[in-house]
Every structure is written in structure tokens, then in C-alpha cells.
Amino acid sequence: xxxxxxxxxxxxxxxxxxxxxxxxxxxxxxxxxxxxxxxxxxxxxxxxxxxxxxxxxxxxxxxxxxxxxxxxxxxxxxxxxxxxxxxxxxxxxxxxxxxxxxxxxxxxxxxxxxxxxxxxxxxxxxxxxxxxxxxxxxxxxxxxxxxxxxxxxxxxxxxxxxxxxxxxxxxxxxxxxxxxxxxxxxxxx
Amino acid sequence: xxxxxxxxxxxxxxxxxxxxxxxxxxxxxxxxxxxxxxxxxxxxxxxxxxxxxxxxxxxxxxxxxxxxxxxxxxxxxxxxxxxxxxxxxxxxxxxxxxxxxxxxxxxxxxxxxxxxxxxxxxxxxxxxxxxxxxxxxxxxxxxxxxxxxxxxxxxxxxxxxxxxxxxxxxxxxxxxxxxxxxxxxxxxxxxxxxxxxxxxxxxxxxxxxxxxxxxxxxxxxxxxxxx
Numbered sequence: 001x002x003x004x005x006x007x008x009x010x011x012x013x014x015x016x017x018x019x020x021x022x023x024x025x026x027x028x029x030x031x032x033x034x035x036x037x038x039x040x041x042x043x044x045x046x047x048x049x050x051x052x053x054x055x056x057x058x059x060x061x062x063x064x065x066x067x068x069x070x071x072x073x074x075x076x077x078x079x080x081x082x083x084x085x086x087x088x089x090x091x092x093x094x095x096x097x098x099x100x101x102x103x104x105x106x107x108x109x110x111x112x113x114x115x116x117x118x119x120x121x122x123x124x125x126x127x128x129x130x131x132x133x134x135x136x137x138x139x140x141x142x143x144x145x146x147x148x149x150x151x152x153x154x155x156x157x158x159x160x161x162x163x164x165x166x167x168x169x170x171x172x173x174x175x176x177x178x179x180x181x182x183x184x185x186x187x188x189x
Numbered sequence: 190x191x192x193x194x195x196x197x198x199x200x201x202x203x204x205x206x207x208x209x210x211x212x213x214x215x216x217x218x219x220x221x222x223x224x225x226x227x228x229x230x231x232x233x234x235x236x237x238x239x240x241x242x243x244x245x246x247x248x249x250x251x252x253x254x255x256x257x258x259x260x261x262x263x264x265x266x267x268x269x270x271x272x273x274x275x276x277x278x279x280x281x282x283x284x285x286x287x288x289x290x291x292x293x294x295x296x297x298x299x300x301x302x303x304x305x306x307x308x309x310x311x312x313x314x315x316x317x318x319x320x321x322x323x324x325x326x327x328x329x330x331x332x333x334x335x336x337x338x339x340x341x342x343x344x345x346x347x348x349x350x351x352x353x354x355x356x357x358x359x360x361x362x363x364x365x366x367x368x369x370x371x372x373x374x375x376x377x378x379x380x381x382x383x384x385x386x387x388x389x390x391x392x393x394x395x396x397x398x399x400x401x402x403x404x405x406x407x408x409x410x411x412x413x414x415x416x
Contacts, residue, residue, distance in 0.1 A: 178233035188236035
């Protein structure tokens with residue numbers, strides 16, 4: 001974390017290699033957040049690029065005293081993801097009318113892969129699919145807590161909401177996810 | 190403690206995160222084990238959570254880092270150029286360049302290149318070589334002469350020390366007093382002081398011995414004025 005702050009300082013002094021190091025360190029994490037939120041690799045790639053572009057432009061506004069660079073970057077990512085969600089809401093409604101049942105596809109493919117690894121892969125696909133059906137505010141809370149393993153205080157900082165709200169969203173997100181999975185026909189063995 | 194279905198739903202994350210007090214845990218277990226609504230809910234959420242934990246990190250596309258760097262820092266060629274220009278400011282490079290410049294100056298000076306009146310012809314390899322060769326021979330000859338002189342001086346010094354330490358030799362060299370000479374007066378037969386004369390004779394003799402022992406140096410010794 002301290003190393004990130006040091007790299008940021010070097011970037012602000014015009015050190016391009018420090019920026020390259022920051023990009024190298026955080027690309028995978030940011031791409032994963034975007035991918036888990038959107039469920040689409042191409043969109044995630046574009047969004048990751050936008051995140052880094054915005055971070056690069058606003059690097060001067062980062063204050064290490066207010067929290068870690070990773071948390072700050074996650075916050076930027078979250079804001080961009082919410083913007084993206086609002087921007088593409090209309091497209092998604094149209095798409096969902098045309099292509100309504102991805103769960104059926106999952107059920108059919110479940111019978112073709114009997115081995116455990118394949119089942120695990122199948123479950124991962126179903127969980128990812130269920131995740132993208134959560135409302136964005138529950139989705140981001142679940143992603144930050146259960147996939148990015150952030151502390152409640154860090155999530156509170158990223159989402160800019162009280163800790164009670166964070167806990168409530170995570171709880172509701174998990175329950176909602178279980179319901180979606182159940183609705184998709186995925187039940188605990 | 191009386192546990193309800195609403196409490197189960199509200200505090201499910203606390204249960205999953207292991208944040209229950211022992212009394213809460215007991216009440217929760219007692220309720221969930223007997224409640225037809227809560228048991229599948231808890232099992233379903235635990236299963237979903239397991240699914241979330243089983244999600245592996247996806248690899249970012251290989252070209253993503255490059256695309257980000259291009260969007261922020263510019264094209265790779267520009268980045269490389271900037272990196273190279275930046276490396277010029279490093280002390281390591283400056284020291285290297287200074288030493289290279291010093292070496293070039295030394296070589297050019299040694300090869301007889303004139304910095305006051307520089308000529309392109311002076312930089313021709315053949316010219317540099319011939320000048321450097323001439324300079325090297327001159328330096329070698331001067332060095333050889335210097336070493337020879339040093340040896341001669343050393344030999345003389347050694348002989349003088351030997352004479353000083355050997356009384357028999359010294360007695361032979363002591364001049365006999367003239368019978369007519371009055372004490373405290375000179376008879377003008379020896380223009381120099383007796384001690385100076387003795388030393389001069391001794392040095393001359395030593396030089397002759399040296400000349401016979403080192404014929405190569407005889408020219409050099411011959412040039413010296415014998416006192």
C-alpha cells in the first residue's frame with residue numbers, strides 16, 4: 001500500500017515507469033471487478049481502460065492520508081461501473097426481451113459435464129450469471145465483500161455509505177443471489 | 190432467546206461471517222433446525238457464497254496493459270523514447286559519458302591532435318596512427334633515458350657510500366700535507382679545498398669505473414662534466 005503511494009508520488013513527478021508499474025499491479029484486479037459486475041469481457045476491457053484513464057487524469061487528487069490507493073481506485077471503478085450501468089440500462093432491457101433464458105442454457109449444459117471440475121466450472125458460470133442479475137447496489141456490495149475480500153470499512157469508503165448500510169446490502173445481496181440461483185435451478189446438493 | 194424468521198434473514202451475514210455470540214448462535218441453530226422456511230434459506234445462501242468463493246480470478250487480456258499505457262502515456266515508441274531520454278539524466282550515464290569524453294581527449298592529445306587548430310585530416314586513422322606511433326616512440330625513448338640516468342645516479346650514490354664506509358680506501362685518498370706548507374696558509378698548489386678535491390677525485394674515479402662496467406651508458410656519462 002505504501003509502495004502504491006510512493007509510485008503515485010513518482011507519477012506526479014512525471015515518472016512514466018512508475019505509472020507503468022501501477023498499471024501492472026492493478027490491471028487484473030480492476031478487470032476482475034469490471035468483469036464480475038458486467039459479465040462481459042469486452043465491456044470489462046473497455047471499462048478497465050476508462051478506469052485507468054480517469055485515475056491517470058485525477059491522480060493529483062489522491063490523498064494517501066484518506067485511505068489506500070487500491071481503495072481509491074476501487075471507488076473510481078465503482079463510480080464508472082454505476083455510470084456504465086445507467087447508460088446501458090435501456091440496451092439491457094431490449095436485450096433481455098430478445099434473449100431471455102440464459103438459465104435454460106446452463107441447465108442443459110449441466111448434464112454434459114459429469115466430472116467435478118466441470119461442475120465447478122458450471123457453477124461458476126451460473127453464479128456469474130446470477131451475479132449480473134442482482135441490482136447494481138447489491139451487486140457491487142457482494143463483489144467487493146465476497147470476491148474482492150474488502151473489509152466493511154473499506155467498502156464503506158468505496159460506496160460512501162454508512163457501515164450499517166454496507167452490512168445490510170451485503171446481507172440482502174447474498175440472499176438475493178441465493179434466490180436467483182434457486183430460480184435458475186441451482187440448488188445445494 | 191426467542192429467534193424468528195425475520196431475525197434469520199436480517200442477521201444471516203453475521204452468522205456466515207461468524208459474528209454471533211454463543212447465546213445467539215444457540216438460538217439461531219435451534220430455530221433453523223426446526224424451521225421449514227429458514228433451513229433452505231440458510232443452505233441456499235451458504236451454497237451461493239461457496240459459489241462466489243469458487244469463482245477464480247479471470248486473467249485480463251494480454252493487450253489490456255498496453256492499451257491502457259498507450260491511452261495514458263502514448264504509443265510504445267514514444268514511451269521508449271521518453272524512457273531513453275530520462276535515462277540520459279541518470280548519474281550512471283553522465284559518469285559513463287564523462288569517462289568516454291576524457292578517454293577521447295587523452296587519445297586525441299596523445300595522437301598529436303591540435304584542439305586550437307583542428308583539422309579534419311588530423312582525424313584520419315593513418316594520421317592518428319603515425320602520430321601516436323611517433324609519440325609512443327618519443328615517450329619510450331625519454332622514459333628509457335630517464336631510467337638510465339636514475340641507474341647511474343644510484344650507482345654513484347652506492348659507490349660513494351661504500352667509500353665513506355671503507356677506511357682503507359679513504360686513507361688512500363687523503364692528501365699528504367706539504368712539508369713546506371705553513372699551518373693555516375695555502376701554497377696555491379691545490380686551488381680547491383682539500384676535502385672538495387678529494388671528493389671530486391673520488392667521483393671521477395667512480396665514473397670511470399662505471400663507464401667501464403656499463404659501456405652503453407658511457408656516452409651519457411661522458412657528457413657529464415667531470416669535476
